[in-house]
Amino acid sequence: MKKVAIGCGLVAGVVVLMAIVIGVSAAGSYNHLVKLSQGVDSHWAQVQNVYQRRADLVPNLVATVAGAANFEKSTLTEITQARASVGQVKIDPNTAPNDPAKLAEFDRAQGQLSSALSRLLVVVERYPDLKATANFRDLQAQLEGTENRIAVERRDFNDAVMEYDTAVKSFPAVFYAGAFGFHEKPYFSATPGSETPPKVQFDFGGSGTNPAASKP
Numbered sequence: 183m184k185k186v187a188i189g190c191g192l193v194a195g196v197v198v199l200m201a202i203v204i205g206v207s208a209a210g211s212y213n214h215l216v217k218l219s220q221g222v223d224s225h226w227a228q229v230q231n232v233y234q235r236r237a238d239l240v241p242n243l244v245a246t247v248a249g250a251a252n253f254e255k256s257t258l259t260e261i262t263q264a265r266a267s268v269g270q271v272k273i274d275p276n277t278a279p280n281d282p283a284k285l286a287e288f289d290r291a292q293g294q295l296s297s298a299l300s301r302l303l304v305v306v307e308r309y310p311d312l313k314a315t316a317n318f319r320d321l322q323a324q325l326e327g328t329e330n331r332i333a334v335e336r337r338d339f340n341d342a343v344m345e346y347d348t349a350v351k352s353f354p355a356v357f358y359a360g361a362f363g364f365h366e367k368p369y370f371s372a373t374p375g376s377e378t379p380p381k382v383q384f385d386f387g388g389s390g391t392n393p394a395a396s397k398p
Contacts (some may be wrong), residue, residue, distance in 0.1 A: 195372050211355045215364045218346040222367055225339040226278035232331040233268070233292055239328065240295075241266045249303065250309040255303045257298075264298040267291045278343070282368035289370060299325075342370045 242257050268291045271284075279285045312318050347366045350359045359365070 189233070211349075212358075212362065214312050215346075215349055215355055215359060215362075218342070218349050219364065222278045222339070222342045222346050223276060225335065225342040227276055229332075229335045229339050230273075230275040231337050232328060236295070236328045236332065237265055237268055239321060240299075240326055242317075243302075243325065246315065246318050246321060247306060247309075247312065250312055253309060254305055257302055261295070261298040264291075264295040268295050278339075278367055280365055280367055285368045286371065336370050343367045343369050 240261060244261060247253055248258055271291045273279050273284060274286055279288070306312060320352045349355055350364050350366055355364070
């Protein structure tokens with residue numbers, strides 16, 4: 183009887199020890215998911231910041247370009263409408279989207295603005311007097327820097343999402359992540375040439391359009 187009691191005690195001790203180990207492991211895994219999720223949210227906020235910076239440049243850019251005599255009004259209308267479409271896509275700036283469709287909608291709107299800006303740059307080449315405007319040159323430099331930052335922040339966001347999604351689908355988190363609200367997050371979809379930011383260059387020396395400047 184004594185041996186049975188000792189055996190039961192040993193089994194109970196092993197079970198308790200295993201429960202403690204599993205609990206500690208689960209707690210560590212949970213905390214890791216929290217950290218990764220917050221990292222994704224932080225990178226998303228940076229993505230929002232650089233896109234907002236570009237949107238803020240558009241009114242000044244349009245106002246400066248509109249000052250040129252006989253500038254094509256349809257081009258200005260297109261870029262203004264594209265900027266307005268961006269503002270209509272509402273996503274929490276502090277929390278990365280969990281809905282792939284919502285992120286795709288946001289990406290499409292931003293892509294339309296990128297295309298409109300690219301077409302604007304092509305049309306602008308026909309107005310060499312703009313090159314002498316200090317405000318225009320300053321906007322050119324700011325826009326170029328912003329486009330570079332957009333490319334960098336999108337890449338960093340995707341890297342953070344990949345690390346988070348991998349953790350969610352890995353053992354042991356795969357068994358409980360969903361129950362605690364940790365679900366996979368969507369990436370920005372890659373498009374041809376998306377690894378290279380749009381070339382912001384106003385070349386008034388040549389004739390016709392600059393093909394490099396027309397790439398989104």
